Amino acid sequence: MADTDAFFRTEMLPPKEPPLSQRGVWKWMHENMFSSIGSGALTVLGILFVLYVLASAFPWFAHSVWHADSLRQCRDIVHKTWGPGTDGACWAVIRANWNLYLYGFYPMEQIWRPNLAFLLLLVALSPILFSRLPRKMIWFSACYPALAYWLIWGGTLWISVTIMAGFAVGALVLRFLGRIAGTALGVGGAVLGAVLWWLFVAAPVATALADIVPLHLTFVPSDKLGGFLLSFITGMCGIGFSLPMGILLSLGRRSDMPIIKTSCVLFIEFVRGVPLITLLFTASFLLAYFLPPGTTFDLVLRVIIMVTLFSAAYIAEVIRGGLAAIPRGQFEAADALGLDYWKAQRLIVMPQALKISIPGIVGVFIGLFKDTTLVIIVGLLDPLMGISNAVRANVAWNGVYWEPYIFAATIFFIFCFGMSRYSMYLEGKLKTDHR
Amino acid sequence: MSLAGEQPKRAFRLSMLVYDSRYRAYTIQVLFIAALAVLIGWLVNNAAENLARLGITPDFSFLWNRAGYDISMKLIHYTNDSTHGRAALVGLINTLFVSALGCVTATILGVVAGVLRLSKNWVIARLMTVYIEVVRNVPLLLWLLVIYAVFTSVTPSPSEFRGTHPKAEMWFWGSTAITNRYVALPSPEFFRSLGNVDLGIFKVSLDLLALIAVIVAGVLVQRALRRRATRIQEATGRRPATWWAPILCILVPVVALLMLLGFHLDDPRIRGFNFSGGILAPNSIFALWFGLSVYTATYIAEIVRAGILAVSKGQTEAAHALGLRPRRTMSLVVLPQALRVIVPPLISQFLNLTKNSTLAFAVAYPDLGATLGGITLNQSGRALECILLMMVTYLAISLLISAVMNAYNRAVRLKER
Numbered sequence: 001m002a003d004t005d006a007f008f009r010t011e012m013l014p015p016k017e018p019p020l021s022q023r024g025v026w027k028w029m030h031e032n033m034f035s036s037i038g039s040g041a042l043t044v045l046g047i048l049f050v051l052y053v054l055a056s057a058f059p060w061f062a063h064s065v066w067h068a069d070s071l072r073q074c075r076d077i078v079h080k081t082w083g084p085g086t087d088g089a090c091w092a093v094i095r096a097n098w099n100l101y102l103y104g105f106y107p108m109e110q111i112w113r114p115n116l117a118f119l120l121l122l123v124a125l126s127p128i129l130f131s132r133l134p135r136k137m138i139w140f141s142a143c144y145p146a147l148a149y150w151l152i153w154g155g156t157l158w159i160s161v162t163i164m165a166g167f168a169v170g171a172l173v174l175r176f177l178g179r180i181a182g183t184a185l186g187v188g189g190a191v192l193g194a195v196l197w198w199l200f201v202a203a204p205v206a207t208a209l210a211d212i213v214p215l216h217l218t219f220v221p222s223d224k225l226g227g228f229l230l231s232f233i234t235g236m237c238g239i240g241f242s243l244p245m246g247i248l249l250s251l252g253r254r255s256d257m258p259i260i261k262t263s264c265v266l267f268i269e270f271v272r273g274v275p276l277i278t279l280l281f282t283a284s285f286l287l288a289y290f291l292p293p294g295t296t297f298d299l300v301l302r303v304i305i306m307v308t309l310f311s312a313a314y315i316a317e318v319i320r321g322g323l324a325a326i327p328r329g330q331f332e333a334a335d336a337l338g339l340d341y342w343k344a345q346r347l348i349v350m351p352q353a354l355k356i357s358i359p360g361i362v363g364v365f366i367g368l369f370k371d372t373t374l375v376i377i378v379g380l381l382d383p384l385m386g387i388s389n390a391v392r393a394n395v396a397w398n399g400v401y402w403e404p405y406i407f408a409a410t411i412f413f414i415f416c417f418g419m420s421r422y423s424m425y426l427e428g429k430l431k432t433d434h435r
Numbered sequence: 436m437s438l439a440g441e442q443p444k445r446a447f448r449l450s451m452l453v454y455d456s457r458y459r460a461y462t463i464q465v466l467f468i469a470a471l472a473v474l475i476g477w478l479v480n481n482a483a484e485n486l487a488r489l490g491i492t493p494d495f496s497f498l499w500n501r502a503g504y505d506i507s508m509k510l511i512h513y514t515n516d517s518t519h520g521r522a523a524l525v526g527l528i529n530t531l532f533v534s535a536l537g538c539v540t541a542t543i544l545g546v547v548a549g550v551l552r553l554s555k556n557w558v559i560a561r562l563m564t565v566y567i568e569v570v571r572n573v574p575l576l577l578w579l580l581v582i583y584a585v586f587t588s589v590t591p592s593p594s595e596f597r598g599t600h601p602k603a604e605m606w607f608w609g610s611t612a613i614t615n616r617y618v619a620l621p622s623p624e625f626f627r628s629l630g631n632v633d634l635g636i637f638k639v640s641l642d643l644l645a646l647i648a649v650i651v652a653g654v655l656v657q658r659a660l661r662r663r664a665t666r667i668q669e670a671t672g673r674r675p676a677t678w679w680a681p682i683l684c685i686l687v688p689v690v691a692l693l694m695l696l697g698f699h700l701d702d703p704r705i706r707g708f709n710f711s712g713g714i715l716a717p718n719s720i721f722a723l724w725f726g727l728s729v730y731t732a733t734y735i736a737e738i739v740r741a742g743i744l745a746v747s748k749g750q751t752e753a754a755h756a757l758g759l760r761p762r763r764t765m766s767l768v769v770l771p772q773a774l775r776v777i778v779p780p781l782i783s784q785f786l787n788l789t790k791n792s793t794l795a796f797a798v799a800y801p802d803l804g805a806t807l808g809g810i811t812l813n814q815s816g817r818a819l820e821c822i823l824l825m826m827v828t829y830l831a832i833s834l835l836i837s838a839v840m841n842a843y844n845r846a847v848r849l850k851e852r
Contacts, residue, residue, distance in 0.1 A: 031555070032555060032556065032557035033556060033557055033558055035555060035556070039554075039555070039556045039559075042556055042558070042559050043556055043558045043559065046556075046558040046559050046562050047558060049562070050562070182453070182454060184453050184454070184459060185453055188466075256460065257460050257463065257464050258464075259464040259467060259468055260463070260464060260467055263467075263471065270830065272786075272833070273829060273830040273833035273834060274790070274825075274826045274829045274830055274833075275790035275791070275793040275804075275829055276790075276793075277793040277794075277796075277804060277808075278793070278804075278808070278822060278825050278826050278829060281808060281818075281822050281825075282822055282826075285812075285818035285819075285822060286818060286819060286822055288485070289481070289482045289485045289486065289819060290478045290481050290482050290485075291481055291485075292481055292484075293481070293484055293485055293488055366572070370573070370574040370575070371574070373574045373576045373577070374576065374794070376576075377796060384574065384576050384577050384580065385576065385580065385797065401584045401588065402584075405577060405580060405581055405584075408577060409573045409577050412572065412573050412574055412577070413569065413572045413573050416571075416572035416573070417568065417572045420572070
């Protein structure tokens with residue numbers, strides 16, 4: 001009887017390795033690339049396509065030339081190094097026209113000014129983009145527009161200072177009058193005070209200060225601006241000014257006051273209904289008709305105004321979507337707490353609405369930045385067509401197509417892709433619900 | 436005891452205009468209207484003064500003057516003896532034409548890309564991600580310029596098609612020639628044409644109308660047959676075969692009509708240095724069409740992806756539990772629900788595409804902005820009138836498209852109580 005016991009196994013067999021097709025790389029490939037005949041065919045086609053693109057583009061990139069004075073010289077170098085009949089990229093065109101691409105026809109000896117403005121832009125943006133930085137830095141961000149205007153266009157600093165001082169006057173009036181007579185009168189008084197300051201006090205004060213302390217930079221007219229500098233100026237101004245304007249428009253569109261609501265709806269629907277190009281046409285051809293005879297102002301400024309109006313209408317619609325997504329209870333809770341309209345908007349409604357609309361807002365910003373290339377239609381030198389045409393007008397670089405396009409595309413891609421990634425980071429950071 | 440309704444009635448005081456929220460709204464609106472009126476009055480006054488100083492009065496009669504320029508692509512009859520108004524009409528039709536083509540291809544491309552980006556196939560999903568991210572993060576203007584540069588620099592010139600042993604070869608059995616200036620396509624012709632009907636502004640081919648009528652009638656008959664099949668299925672549980680309906684109701688009548696009219700294709704032939712016969716479509720329309728489609732498709736792809744992801748997983752699982760196969764799950768359960776999420780943003784993408792077609796200036800496509808807002812504006816010097824007309828036209832197109840699409844949206848919307 002006891003003999004049979006010897007047939008029993010005393011320990012478990014170790015599990016066998018899964019078959020080759022069910023583990024590691026093979027399993028992954030089986031599941032993700034060749035799960036069915038159709039999927040496998042698509043995979044093969046996709047890989048062949050990638051290989052084809054790489055095979056046709058690689059030699060061109062590998063034969064790149066970085067130092068040359070003309071396209072002809074570029075081609076000679078390629079032919080000498082890699083044999084006749086070969087083709088290669090001529091990045092020397094970017095190298096030779098680097099300043100043209102970045103700054104347009106900005107005076108060479110003044111180039112430190114846009115450079116400094118760009119560096120300061122990064123400093124001014126950082127407290128807005130990253131909440132961990134000291135909050136005091138936001139004051140620098142608030143002063144930055146005036147500083148940047150002075151740096152890029154030149155003239156006397158005191159014009160910028162007195163314009164900014166108008167805002168300070170408004171804030172002071174709001175603080176004191178608001179305490180005595182209530183917010184409503186305070187806001188009215190602040191607007192009135194600022195407008196009066198700009199109309200009657202600002203110019204004499206600026207002149208007087210300029211006489212005492214002449215902080216003066218060489219004036220650079222707008223037609224010298226071009227390339228990515230111009231794209232950046234229009235893009236950043238559009239982004240900076242259109243967000244507050246879009247918020248106001250979206251609030252106006254949801255307002256109970258019929259006249260304000262109708263005006264906002266008309267404005268938003270009109271701007272969204274026409275292409276940006278017609279607005280740019282208006283800026284360049286028509287705006288002069290609507291100003292007092294004899295006055296004219298800067299084309300770049302006119303374009304910035306139009307771009308701002310354009311994207312403000314789109315942002316208003318995005319934020320309206322965010323506002324619509326907030327439950328009614330939030331508005332009612334704000335009322336129950338006794339908050340007035342602006343406090344309720346600032347403390348309860350807008351933080352939630354803006355959080356929901358971040359992806360949409362950044363989408364509008366990306367579109368706006370890409371649309372800055374359209375300024376070519378009114379004769380400004382955008383980095384895509386304007387500068388590339390200027391480069392090609394030079395006999396040495398006549399006939400170069402791909403390199404400028406690839407260069408401009410890369411820069412635009414970096415900034416737009418960066419913006420969309422930042423919006424995803426912000427979304428993740430502000431996500432406080434536990435779904 | 437005092438009741439809430441018996442509050443002492445206070446007399447109206449002037450300060451209530453600011454401090455009483457019942458009256459404050461009126462104050463704000465009156466002030467707003469006043470400010471707006473002052474601003475508009477100022478602008479109009481300036482405009483009147485400027486126009487008087489320049490000695491011009493707003494006047495649209497220039498639209499009836501001779502235009503005197505040629506347009507490279509025209510879908511209605513136009514010569515340089517035609518009026519500016521007709522040139523504007525040609526431009527408008529070109530705008531609508533390229534926008535319609537673009538909307539169709541962008542939707543197809545976008546749906547394919549959006550679905551494939553969600554595919555389990557790693558290679559395809561990554562490829563689609565790269566396509567979408569690269570294309571939508573670079574300005575449309577650049578894509579238009581690149582596509583146009585490819586079209587003009589890679590393709591042969593028309594003269595290379597000459598001779599018995601031409602350097603360049605025609606495509607599609609010698610019917611289509613892609614040159615660096617235009618694409619020569621075969622044109623449909625009829626031996627026994629029905630002629631045209633003159634609508635005053637433009638002529639409409641009766642052959643085309645007959646064809647459309649036959650197709651519409653065929654679709655209607657086919658739908659009636661399908662409804663009948665459903666009725667029989669509901670009554671008896673057995674569905675009669677309807678696979679032959681589209682062939683018999685649409686294909687056969689169309690072929691019969693074409694044969695009756697003597698349909699044939701007129702191939703373009705090289706004569707001298709250029710092609711003649713057929714349709715010579717300028718490269719600009721292809722560049723604009725492809726550019727708009729490829730660019731807008733990336734946005735549509737993201738919309739489609741979001742729409743499919745918005746359908747909760749439980750819906751798919753429930754459909755599978757009911758025994759529906761994956762394809763029927765997609766077409767009967769997922770897509771109808773996803774469509775409700777997809778359609779509203781899709782409308783705004785169609786609108787964007789139409790507005791983006793103004794980038795035609797980059798490839799010299801003669802759209803409304805190039806005729807009315809370009810040559811006509813420069814020749815007549817009537818900037819105010821031209822830009823006003825352009826804006827009104829685009830506004831009308833936008834409102835029309837959104838009205839049509841909103842009606843469709845209402846039709847597919849979830850019917851709630």
